[in-house]
Amino acid sequence: MSYSPSHQYIEVPDTASPLRIVQFTDCHLSKNPGGRLLGMDTDHSVQAVIEQVRQDQFTPDLVLATGDLADAGALEAYQRLRAYFDKLCPRQFWLPGNHDDCEVMLSLAEADTLMPFELRVGNWQILLLNSQIPGKVGGHLGAEQLQRIDQALNAAGDLGLHSLLCLHHQPLPIGCEWLDEQKVRDGEEFLQIVEGHSHAKAVVWGHVHQEVDRQLANCRLLATPSTCVQFAPGSQDFQADELPPGYRWLELHSDGRLETGVSRVQGVTFELNLQQRGYL
Numbered sequence: 001m002s003y004s005p006s007h008q009y010i011e012v013p014d015t016a017s018p019l020r021i022v023q024f025t026d027c028h029l030s031k032n033p034g035g036r037l038l039g040m041d042t043d044h045s046v047q048a049v050i051e052q053v054r055q056d057q058f059t060p061d062l063v064l065a066t067g068d069l070a071d072a073g074a075l076e077a078y079q080r081l082r083a084y085f086d087k088l089c090p091r092q093f094w095l096p097g098n099h100d101d102c103e104v105m106l107s108l109a110e111a112d113t114l115m116p117f118e119l120r121v122g123n124w125q126i127l128l129l130n131s132q133i134p135g136k137v138g139g140h141l142g143a144e145q146l147q148r149i150d151q152a153l154n155a156a157g158d159l160g161l162h163s164l165l166c167l168h169h170q171p172l173p174i175g176c177e178w179l180d181e182q183k184v185r186d187g188e189e190f191l192q193i194v195e196g197h198s199h200a201k202a203v204v205w206g207h208v209h210q211e212v213d214r215q216l217a218n219c220r221l222l223a224t225p226s227t228c229v230q231f232a233p234g235s236q237d238f239q240a241d242e243l244p245p246g247y248r249w250l251e252l253h254s255d256g257r258l259e260t261g262v263s264r265v266q267g268v269t270f271e272l273n274l275q276q277r278g279y280l
């Protein structure tokens with residue numbers, strides 16, 4: 001059965017505007033430090049990305065981690081990742097990707113504190129969605145969750161809040177045939193709901209290990225690079241890219257303006273097997 005947080009929302013103490021957020025995604029940590037994906041040491045790369053946030057002098061008020069945090073759902077991987085993020089910002093919120101094990105993630109903390117459905121911070125609502133289909137690579141939200149999203153967006157609209165929606169899988173095709181087979185199955189219905197709420201300012205996700213920045217009416221549609229291996233944009237079949245690991249920063253202004261960008265690690269060389277045609 002897929003995991004669905006029971007709590008409607010948690011209030012996060014407000015900070016000065018803008019609210020500064022770092023999104024990390026697709027960290028793929030193994031059970032033991034030094035595990036590799038396509039030759040890249042994923043503990044080393046996520047730590048280099050965190051160091052890049054410091055070098056960029058971006059001080060986050062909160063961290064959002066959007067899935068595939070562990071490569072095979074090992075408790076030790078989540079424990080290490082939490083400790084790495086903690087040094088940058090103890091206020092962090094996670095959602096699951098296809099490689100994650102929700103039960104193990106939840107064993108780190110109560111669902112309400114680490115993996116809530118909704119956050120409210122100042123004038124903003126942040127929804128943390130679950131697009132995981134246990135045992136499958138692709139994504140799905142499901143009728144029940146779509147209804148919950150619509151209700152939450154309606155409530156935010158009534159309160160005059162602006163909304164940011166986060167999930168793991170891409171809700172629309174991004175132009176890589178092999179990855180687009182794995183997009184959120186009911187992504188069209190999801191984006192119709194989003195489009196129907198003009199206070200929904202952005203949807204952010206991971207999974208595709210590359211940057212995407214599009215617009216749907218009022219709403220930015222944003223994919224974020226992985227903290228490890230990158231995938232090549234426009235590829236028909238599995239193809240890694242030599243761009244460095246990275247993260248997304250977001251600044252949410254109290255008047256609803258959203259500024260965002262991607263920053264990648266500079267000055268570090270990573271091992272990477274560009275010839276490999278899959279993970280196995």
Ligand SMILES: Nc1ncnc2c1ncn2[C@@H]1O[C@@H]2COP(=O)(O)O[C@H]2[C@H]1O
Nearest residue numbers: 068098099137178207238277278279280
């Ligand atoms: N050669 C391949 N063709 C299609 N999918 C693949 C291939 N290799 C790996 N994958 C899956 O595609 C997924 C894309 O992102 P993930 O990191 O979730 O994990 C990847 C694998 O589960």
